[in-house]
Amino acid sequence: MTLRDVEKDAVVIGRRWLHDLLFADWGLKLLALAVSLGLWFAVTGQRVPVTARLSRVPLRFVPPDDMEIANDPREEVDVTLRGGKQILNSLRSQDVVVNFDASGYSPGERLVRLSRESVTLRLPEGVASEGVTVERIEPATVPLRLERRAQREVEVEPRLEGKVAEGYELLGVEARPARVRVGGPENRLNELKKAPTETILLEGKTAGFVATQIAVDLPDRRLVPVDAVVDVFVRVGEPRATRRFEGVAVRLAPGASGAAQPARASVELRGARSVVEKLRADEIALVLEAAPDGSLRPRLSLPPGSDADVELLSTQPANFSIRK
Numbered sequence: 001m002t003l004r005d006v007e008k009d010a011v012v013i014g015r016r017w018l019h020d021l022l023f024a025d026w027g028l029k030l031l032a033l034a035v036s037l038g039l040w041f042a043v044t045g046q047r048v049p050v051t052a053r054l055s056r057v058p059l060r061f062v063p064p065d066d067m068e069i070a071n072d073p074r075e076e077v078d079v080t081l082r083g084g085k086q087i088l089n090s091l092r093s094q095d096v097v098v099n100f101d102a103s104g105y106s107p108g109e110r111l112v113r114l115s116r117e118s119v120t121l122r123l124p125e126g127v128a129s130e131g132v133t134v135e136r137i138e139p140a141t142v143p144l145r146l147e148r149r150a151q152r153e154v155e156v157e158p159r160l161e162g163k164v165a166e167g168y169e170l171l172g173v174e175a176r177p178a179r180v181r182v183g184g185p186e187n188r189l190n191e192l193k194k195a196p197t198e199t200i201l202l203e204g205k206t207a208g209f210v211a212t213q214i215a216v217d218l219p220d221r222r223l224v225p226v227d228a229v230v231d232v233f234v235r236v237g238e239p240r241a242t243r244r245f246e247g248v249a250v251r252l253a254p255g256a257s258g259a260a261q262p263a264r265a266s267v268e269l270r271g272a273r274s275v276v277e278k279l280r281a282d283e284i285a286l287v288l289e290a291a292p293d294g295s296l297r298p299r300l301s302l303p304p305g306s307d308a309d310v311e312l313l314s315t316q317p318a319n320f321s322i323r324k
Contacts, residue, residue, distance in 0.1 A: 051135055052088040053080045054096060061112075062101045063146060070185035070222065071145040077114065081121075083132035090127070097122040098137065102144065110144045147185035151226065154182050156216065157194040158232045162203030170202065171235035180216055180230065184223035192223060200232055208235045237309065241273035245281040250298070250320060253289045258322040260288055265317065269300070271310030279306065288320055296320050 056076040063069050077098060081088060099120045100112060112118075116134040123132060156175035164170055180195055198217045211232040216225040248267050250260040265286060269276060279302070286298040298320065300312040 049082050050085045050088060051080055051082050052091070053078065054091065054093045057093050058097045059114075059142070060097055060099050061144065062099060062103055064103045064105060066149055067105075067107060067146045068149045068185040068222065069144065070147040070188055071143065072222075073112075073142050073144050074139075077142075078138040080135040080137075081132055082135045087127060087131055091123070091132075095124045098134075102146065105144075105146055107146050107148055110146065112142045112144045114140055114142065147187050149183065150186040150189050151181055151183040152189060153179040154192055154195040155179050156230055157196045158214070158234075159196050159199050159217075160202050160234075161199045162201050164202050164205045164236050167238065168206050168236055169239050171208075171237050171240070173235070174233045175214075175230045176233065177227065177230060180225055180227035182216075182218065182223050182225050184220070188220055188222055192218070192220065195225060197230065197232065200234065202234070202236070205234075205236045208233070208237070210234070238272050238274060240270055241276045242268065242270045242313065243276050243279070244268045245279070245284055247281050248284045248286060249282075250286045250288065252322065253287050253299075256288070256290070256322070258324045260286075261321045261323045262317065265298075265315050265320075267300070267315050268313040269310055270313050275306050275310060279303075279310075286315065286320075288322070296322070 055078050057079045059073075059075055059077045061069060061073065079096065079098060081091070081096075098114070099122060100114065100118060101120070102110070102112065114137040119134060119137065121132065121134065156178055158173050158175050160170070160173065175197070182189060182192060182195060195216050195218060198215045200211045200214065211234065213229045214232050215229055216227070218225060244266060245268075246266045247264050250263055250265050252258065252260050267284065267286065269279070269284075283303045285301040287301050288296045289299055291297045296319075298312070298315055300310070302310060
């Protein structure tokens with residue numbers, strides 16, 4: 001075979017190969033082309049930035065270390081984000097948090113401007129923040145009031161609900177401790193007069209009781225009780241009665257010399273009705289005891305078993321002396 005024949009065969013083979021490449025198996029070639037184009041558009045489409053609007057995204061303010069937020073600023077905003085389609089499609093409103101750093105602010109009323117430069121986004125774990133930017137925040141401004149953080153003691157106010165059993169009455173209520181420390185914005189703290197507790201039920205009670213570990217429940221959520229719980233002592237008993245007794249004996253405390261002057265007095269007592277109504281004047285006495293300032297103070301002496309729930313309201317005369 002000559003060189004010319006070899007060249008002719010090579011040309012024929014090349015043409016045949018090119019023909020097969022271009023025109024053979026059209027169906028498979030078109031399918032491969034379609035798949036390739038689809039993959040290309042899918043990949044490039046995910047990379048092209050798009051925008052998405054998220055409604056009711058949580059808004060968080062970071063106040064200075066020594067200050068508190070004194071007003072009730074809005075806690076949610078609508079945010080328009082820009083980023084990859086795949087990332088934005090995976091985000092939900094509750095997954096994102098808009099943070100505003102107010103740590104450099106001074107006390108007073110402020111109108112905070114929310115923009116891409118002034119806020120930071122907290123995204124779910126695994127989502128790169130570099131691929132997501134803030135386009136718009138609505139509303140773009142939020143009022144903010146900052147006040148110095150303070151603490152002070154406030155009187156506890158036990159909150160009672162319901163009625164005791166018929167034939168009984170509420171005789172008294174006492175919180176221990178009687179005062180608790182409360183912290184929060186200074187001006188709002190100064191407006192707080194008392195620190196109420198959670199509700200204590202009285203319904204059907206016939207005797208006193210102690211409600212332990214009762215939470216201090218402040219209506220202003222910007223104020224926080226440092227002492228969060230108290231014990232509340234509730235006194236319940238039969239109705240009280242007041243009665244005056246004439247000619248009650250007055251005597252000196254044991255060990256004192258002389259005689260009480262006057263030797264008789266009238267007294268007004270208050271106590272459980274069943275006890276007070278049974279008392280007689282000859283069963284009662286006033287015992288004069290020396291006070292630290294040298295004055296004489298009358299102490300009520302009653303029959304055994306009847307002095308637990310009886311108090312001395314007044315005496316006539318009001319002052320006594322000792323006759324040597």
